[in-house]
Amino acid sequence: MSLVSEERTARADHLSGFAGVEDYWALLKPRVMSLVVFTALVGIVRAPGDIHPVIGFVALLCIAIGAGAAGALNMWWDADIDARMDRTRARPIPAGRVEPGEAMVFGLILSGASVLMLGLLVGVLAGALLAFTIFFYAVIYSMWLKRATPQNIVIGGAAGALPPVIGWAAVTGAVSLEPLLLFALIFIWTPPHFWALALLKKRDYERAGIPMLPNVAGDDETRKQILLYSIALAPLGVAPFALGMTGWLYGAISIVLGALFLIFAWQVYRKREGEAAERTAKHLFAYSVLYLFLLFAVLLGEGMVR
Amino acid sequence: MTAMAEDKGVVLTDEQKKSRKRRSLAIALVLTFLVILFYVVTIVKLGPGAAKRVEAPAISVIA
Numbered sequence: 530m531s532l533v534s535e536e537r538t539a540r541a542d543h544l545s546g547f548a549g550v551e552d553y554w555a556l557l558k559p560r561v562m563s564l565v566v567f568t569a570l571v572g573i574v575r576a577p578g579d580i581h582p583v584i585g586f587v588a589l590l591c592i593a594i595g596a597g598a599a600g601a602l603n604m605w606w607d608a609d610i611d612a613r614m615d616r617t618r619a620r621p622i623p624a625g626r627v628e629p630g631e632a633m634v635f636g637l638i639l640s641g642a643s644v645l646m647l648g649l650l651v652g653v654l655a656g657a658l659l660a661f662t663i664f665f666y667a668v669i670y671s672m673w674l675k676r677a678t679p680q681n682i683v684i685g686g687a688a689g690a691l692p693p694v695i696g697w698a699a700v701t702g703a704v705s706l707e708p709l710l711l712f713a714l715i716f717i718w719t720p721p722h723f724w725a726l727a728l729l730k731k732r733d734y735e736r737a738g739i740p741m742l743p744n745v746a747g748d749d750e751t752r753k754q755i756l757l758y759s760i761a762l763a764p765l766g767v768a769p770f771a772l773g774m775t776g777w778l779y780g781a782i783s784i785v786l787g788a789l790f791l792i793f794a795w796q797v798y799r800k801r802e803g804e805a806a807e808r809t810a811k812h813l814f815a816y817s818v819l820y821l822f823l824l825f826a827v828l829l830g831e832g833m834v835r
Numbered sequence: 836m837t838a839m840a841e842d843k844g845v846v847l848t849d850e851q852k853k854s855r856k857r858r859s860l861a862i863a864l865v866l867t868f869l870v871i872l873f874y875v876v877t878i879v880k881l882g883p884g885a886a887k888r889v890e891a892p893a894i895s896v897i898a
Contacts, residue, residue: 550861583879
């Protein structure tokens with residue numbers, strides 16, 4: 530083989546021609562996307578008024594693609610720190626299967642397409658909210674807050690809290706108190722959820738140089754903040770019932786789930802040493818996912834039988 | 836001279852060719868899905884009376 534051919538073959542090896550469909554799918558952060566779709570669906574179902582099922586499906590699809598696009602842009606920007614963390618080093622970019630530039634273009638195209646589709650086929654307000662969500666997650670959170678402040682996930686949580694508002698706006702063309710309550714619920718839920726994880730992955734975050742609360746303010750302060758946010762979260766979870774927006778079933782379940790959340794957070798606050806401390810953080814993290822899922826599942830159920 | 840004659844451009848490995856084929860197939864499926872979706876959304880947006888012929892307005896004849 531000639532020198533020229535060898536050189537070209539080497540270049541072909543260097544190109545990320547090995548990326549499979551599953552790698553591009555992974556760029557969309559499918560687990561985050563499923564939570565986004567679920568909460569957006571709750572916004573769509575609970576909104577007053579009718580939406581044609583096909584248009585409702587388009588709205589959900591656009592919200593899902595938009596969330597995935599934001600995930601791809603996040604992976605492009607954070608490829609350097611993803612490579613330093615155990616939890617993320619197998620992602621397509623740090624693993625070398627997808628070139629950073631490809632992920633960026635992929636994310637930008639999907640962002641533009643999802644916003645345009647949602648704005649033109651469903652509603653302008655919903656499209657604008659999706660554009661703001663993608664911008665907030667990719668630029669405000671990923672590019673700025675994440676590496677700058679331990680309040681990163683507190684403020685950045687707004688991006689994850691917006692999908693039910695977008696779903697609501699897709700049906701009504703407006704935003705009212707109920708979707709804003711759902712927004713507040715996810716917004717206040719985010720810090721205790723992520724700080725429980727941050728307590729467990731403190732070394733990972735330290736290696737990556739991300740100023741998570743346990744790394745900056747210490748474990749004790751983090752446990753205190755988790756408890757304070759949980760104290761705010763429990764009544765907020767009951768608020769939709771207290772304000773007459775839901776039925777008794779949601780009211781009862783939200784009280785029980787909120788009380789359990791407080792118990793788990795109290796355990797995290799109390800147990801500060803050794804394996805027991807780690808176990809309580811693990812329990813809170815797992816329970817926080819279940820808590821949000823169950824609350825939204827009841828909201829969805831009540832909305833469907835209305 | 837020989838080097839130029841044997842130059843076949845970028846040579847992909849079998850694995851890369853397989854990946855490219857799978858990616859192309861996925862793009863084709865997504866595009867087909869979008870064509871169908873836009874067609875269905877257009878019909879939905881036009882509404883149930885889209886297929887009906889518009890009746891000419893009645894003209895009253897003054898005798």
